[in-house]
Amino acid sequence: MTDLLQDLNVYLVGMMGTGKTTVGRLIAQHLQYGFLDTDDVITKAAGKTINEVFAENGEEAFRNLESDVLSQVCAYTKLAVATGGGIILRRRNWSYLHHGLVVWLDAPIDVLYDRLAADTTRPLLQDADPKEKLRTLAAGRQALYSEADLHITITHDETPEQVAQKIITAIPSVLKSNISLN
Ligand SMILES: Nc1ncnc2c1ncn2[C@@H]1O[C@H](COP(=O)(O)OP(=O)(O)O)[C@@H](O)[C@H]1O
Numbered sequence: 001m002t003d004l005l006q007d008l009n010v011y012l013v014g015m016m017g018t019g020k021t022t023v024g025r026l027i028a029q030h031l032q033y034g035f036l037d038t039d040d041v042i043t044k045a046a047g048k049t050i051n052e053v054f055a056e057n058g059e060e061a062f063r064n065l066e067s068d069v070l071s072q073v074c075a076y077t078k079l080a081v082a083t084g085g086g087i088i089l090r091r092r093n094w095s096y097l098h099h100g101l102v103v104w105l106d107a108p109i110d111v112l113y114d115r116l117a118a119d120t121t122r123p124l125l126q127d128a129d130p131k132e133k134l135r136t137l138a139a140g141r142q143a144l145y146s147e148a149d150l151h152i153t154i155t156h157d158e159t160p161e162q163v164a165q166k167i168i169t170a171i172p173s174v175l176k177s178n179i180s181l182n
């Protein structure tokens with residue numbers, strides 16, 4: 001499996017709350033890869049929280065930082081990368097993501113809402129109706145997420161370890177089909 005991947009980075013994309021950060025760490029352990037979360041890198045580089053970046057600099061500035069971080073991360077290999085849910089919004093980011101294997105974690109809105117209802121660290125969900133906000137964001141992003149190499153659907157009762165295992169099991173199928181296309 002690790003041979004098949006040829007040190008390619010694995011990028012997890014998907015809506016807030018799908019478990020990119022949690023599952024990304026497990027994927028890294030399985031693959032004996034390093035782990036990186038683009039939000040963590042932004043937080044460290046900016047010296048403030050994601051909430052503070054949004055509040056003080058705005059979403060556009062956050063998206064610029066996100067693109068900068070991704071452009072630097074894609075120069076490395078053997079990384080499992082948890083991205084922020086909006087990374088797919090910028091076309092330029094796809095040229096970086098496609099240096100590696102892009103995995104879309106896809107979970108029902110109810111699951112995302114249950115996980116994030118009490119969370120205050122997602123500025124885009126600090127809204128009068130966070131569930132509706134999740135629906136709107138997901139609807140607007142669906143077509144972009146579907147550009148990922150691998151689509152992993154998550155049900156409400158799957159543990160992070162089960163999701164990681166599902167990804168690890170599915171990866172060879174995409175790599176094989178890529179090879180036969182070339
Ligand atoms: N498979 C899962 N089952 C239950 N809770 C989960 C699962 N994956 C993630 N979580 C929880 O959901 C919340 C959001 O997970 P996180 O990894 O931060 O998602 P993301 O990075 O996609 O926004 C966290 O509290 C995390 O512990």
Ligand SMILES: O=C(O)C1=C[C@@H](OP(=O)(O)O)[C@@H](O)[C@H](O)C1
Nearest residue numbers: 015016017039084085086122123
């Ligand atoms: O979906 C989004 O636009 C965002 C998702 C967040 O990351 P997670 O997907 O890890 O929650 C974080 O990057 C920021 O709050 C914006």
Ligand SMILES: [Mg+2]
Nearest residue numbers: 020021082083
């Ligand atoms: Mg995350």
